[in-house]
Amino acid sequence: MQRCGACTRFVWFPMYICPHCASTDLHWTALSGDGTVYSRSLVIDPVSAASAPPGPLLVALIELDEGPVMMSNVIGDGAEDVVIGDRVRVVFQQVSDDVTLPVFERVNAES
Incomplete structure (x- = not known):
């Protein structure tokens, strides 16, 4: 799942921009x-x-x-x-x- 490097929240469905803080610093994280x-x-x-x-x-x-x-x-x-x-x-x-x-x-x- 993607996780935002700026606000550290998970992002699901995969996106280009964090829906929580609008950062583009998204990284794939193993769960x-x-x-x-x-x-x-x-x-x-x-x-x-x-x-x-x-x-x-x-x-x-x-x-x-x-x-x-x-x-x-x-x-x-x-x-x-x-x-x-x-x-x-x-x-x-x-x-x-x-x-x-x-x-x-x-x-x-x-x-």
Whole structure:
């Protein structure tokens, strides 16, 4: 995720200018990839079947351990059973030769 060198705040979605202080001093920073489900919505009937993945789609706001909140999908076995407060970890899903997306999987309570 990008982080501003001037105000030190995280920036998501990637930008050229910090939306918090207007600095152009943005740098990529590695994050843990761990977070907590802040909000969730299960999409049963997508608007367009042509662009939808097979099965229900769980869209969630994920509060990363470092503080920023990002919207993503939760995938994997039992994704539709994810509830607010569940722990998740990022995985990267390649959707085309040019596009790889950060998505999340639930972290097993025993992990």
